Amino acid sequence: MHIVTAKEMYDTDRYAMEEMGLQGHMLMENAGRAVATEIEKHVSLKDQILILVGKGNNGGDGFVIARTLLQRGYSVEVLQIPNDEDIQGDALTHRKIYEAFGYGYHTFEDLNSLITFSSGKNVIIDALLGIGVKGPLRSPYDEIVPYVNQLDAKVISVDLPSGIPADEGISFEEAIQSNFTIVIQYPKVSAFLQHTAPFYGEWKAVDIGLPDHLLGKPESCGVWTKEDVVASLPEREPFSHKGSHGKGLVIGGALQMPGSVTMTSRAALRAGAGLLTVATVKDVISILASSVTEATFIALEEQAGKINSVDGIEFSYDGVAIGMGMGRHPEGEELLREVLKQAESPVLIDADGLYALKAYLPHVTSRSSPTILTPHPGEMAHLLGVEVPELLEKPFQYSRQFASRYGVYVVLKGAFTLVTTPKGNQWVHTTGNVGLAKGGSGDVLAGMLLAMTMQPQSIEEALNNGVWLHGSTADLLTEDTHSTYDLLATDLIDGLSKTYRTHLSE
Ligand SMILES: NC(=O)C1=CN([C@@H]2O[C@H](COP(=O)(O)OP(=O)(O)OC[C@H]3O[C@@H](n4cnc5c(N)ncnc54)[C@H](OP(=O)(O)O)[C@@H]3O)[C@@H](O)[C@H]2O)[C@@H](O)CC1
Numbered sequence: 240m241h242i243v244t245a246k247e248m249y250d251t252d253r254y255a256m257e258e259m260g261l262q263g264h265m266l267m268e269n270a271g272r273a274v275a276t277e278i279e280k281h282v283s284l285k286d287q288i289l290i291l292v293g294k295g296n297n298g299g300d301g302f303v304i305a306r307t308l309l310q311r312g313y314s315v316e317v318l319q320i321p322n323d324e325d326i327q328g329d330a331l332t333h334r335k336i337y338e339a340f341g342y343g344y345h346t347f348e349d350l351n352s353l354i355t356f357s358s359g360k361n362v363i364i365d366a367l368l369g370i371g372v373k374g375p376l377r378s379p380y381d382e383i384v385p386y387v388n389q390l391d392a393k394v395i396s397v398d399l400p401s402g403i404p405a406d407e408g409i410s411f412e413e414a415i416q417s418n419f420t421i422v423i424q425y426p427k428v429s430a431f432l433q434h435t436a437p438f439y440g441e442w443k444a445v446d447i448g449l450p451d452h453l454l455g456k457p458e459s460c461g462v463w464t465k466e467d468v469v470a471s472l473p474e475r476e477p478f479s480h481k482g483s484h485g486k487g488l489v490i491g492g493a494l495q496m497p498g499s500v501t502m503t504s505r506a507a508l509r510a511g512a513g514l515l516t517v518a519t520v521k522d523v524i525s526i527l528a529s530s531v532t533e534a535t536f537i538a539l540e541e542q543a544g545k546i547n548s549v550d551g552i553e554f555s556y557d558g559v560a561i562g563m564g565m566g567r568h569p570e571g572e573e574l575l576r577e578v579l580k581q582a583e584s585p586v587l588i589d590a591d592g593l594y595a596l597k598a599y600l601p602h603v604t605s606r607s608s609p610t611i612l613t614p615h616p617g618e619m620a621h622l623l624g625v626e627v628p629e630l631l632e633k634p635f636q637y638s639r640q641f642a643s644r645y646g647v648y649v650v651l652k653g654a655f656t657l658v659t660t661p662k663g664n665q666w667v668h669t670t671g672n673v674g675l676a677k678g679g680s681g682d683v684l685a686g687m688l689l690a691m692t693m694q695p696q697s698i699e700e701a702l703n704n705g706v707w708l709h710g711s712t713a714d715l716l717t718e719d720t721h722s723t724y725d726l727l728a729t730d731l732i733d734g735l736s737k738t739y740r741t742h743l744s745e
């Protein structure tokens with residue numbers, strides 16, 4: 240499923256209108272009817288519905304929705320916010336059709352009109368502003384929006400909650416707080432930003448008949464779905480052997496932190512790695528040996544319980560993960576540098592490895608094998624040299640610039656984990672839940688990603704499939720046996736079997 244900016248949406252609409260003959264009023268008819276059909280799933284014939292119609296085409300959709308619902312027997316009233324002469328173009332065409340059916344509307348004079356017409360209504364349809372919103376809400380929307388937000392009614396927004404910009408990096412002051420948003424054709428970027436997504440409530444996209452190839456462009460941005468996983472995750476060949484499923488290496492752990500590397504290793508094996516070696520300090524090996532029986536070990540030189548050197552590792556692996564539980568120490572930089580120079584396989588850098596990476600970043604571009612970074616926002620902000628809130632305002636832009644500048648894959652972890660390729664393809668993940676906000680879930684993810692990168696699929700597919708498996712496992716577990724309070728990172732490792740069996744064996 241594509242994700243679009245306002246410009247991409249307007250370009251797509253324009254192309255459909257100018258090059259394909261799908262005229263604006265036809266698109267609006269399709270949009271309004273598709274939205275009305277979706278609204279029917281959330282309302283009943285007993286509900287009293289008020290549709291708030293704004294000045295632009297979002298308001299135009301409102302007139303189509305009103306006509307469709309009235310024809311289908313629903314109780315609907317319309318409150319048009321602008322004066323009659325301010326409704327123009329396709330929106331005016333549809334208001335005329337609405338009137339030709341014999342339906343009427345009220346016009347907003349001051350807040351009292353909204354108070355009067357919203358009285359007794361238990362459903363409000365927000366067709367005030369769409370992707371054309373610019374700047375803070377102006378009069379009278381700055382009065383209307385707070386009034387709607389304090390009403391005790393179900394609010395359903397058309398395309399996006401009025402006041403929320405479609406794009407990232409744009410500030411706003413107030414917006415409709417929706418219970419449900421019916422997105423027209425493609426979700427907009429703001430549906431996946433931490434500070435704007437909550438305004439959408441739940442959302443669903445409806446098809447208005449724009450062909451997908453209109454968005455064909457070198458960069459691709461979308462939601463990675465179960466269908467994508469099913470299409471790309473390779474089936475196991477019946478005559479394959481443990482070597483064909485990837486020989487992985489995990490470098491990490493310190494005497495003070497033996498857990499991280501344990502979780503990464505177990506997760507990698509559970510996710511499908513054929514063979515796994517863990518390179519760590521001696522005391523961690525004795526702890527690991529009992530809980531990761533399937534792995535082999537390399538004891539590394541140490542100082543004060545931390546890895547001091549990677550001497551002794553022969554880099555003949557299909558994938559390497561480094562950094563988890565390694566601790567932060569001056570030698571970390573040198574270790575990482577050696578690994579990146581010597582390994583001729585994908586190298587995934589997580590946790591403490593990311594802190595050690597900063598100085599070496601400019602040299603990463605010279606690697607001939609993929610380099611994968613899996614930062615949480617704090618680690619990513621550190622690498623970028625910006626504050627976390629600034630990063631979270633524009634995660635798409637920052638990730639794309641960073642991935643292309645250093646030629647790396649970036650898995651920016653969060654409520655909407657974002658995978659970016661060096662070429663600028665971006666995939667958002669909507670699986671997973673707040674149960675994952677706990678120590679260890681990143682270590683488990685790193686292990687799953689390591690296993691995925693060693694299977695016969697592209698690195699882009701591997702990372703997305705790994706993130707999807709991790710999130711879906713959390714979802715299955717919290718639906719079933721766990722809650723978002725008690726879910727542990729180790730539960731994800733054991734729960735992965737169920738995800739594979741439930742989702743991927745159909
Ligand atoms: N054919 C198509 O393209 C299709 C489009 N579709 C639908 O159209 C929507 C986009 O329509 P749009 O471009 O008319 O923008 P939209 O947000 O409805 O209104 C913008 C108007 O609002 C005003 N305004 C702006 N900012 C403001 C503020 N802060 N505070 C107050 N007022 C503000 C501004 O007016 P101004 O006051 O500046 O004159 C401006 O004219 C899209 O989301 C989808 O729902 C579908 O039907 C499919 C086919």
Ligand SMILES: [K+]
Pocket residue numbers: 297365366367368369396397398399400401
């Ligand atoms: K809206």
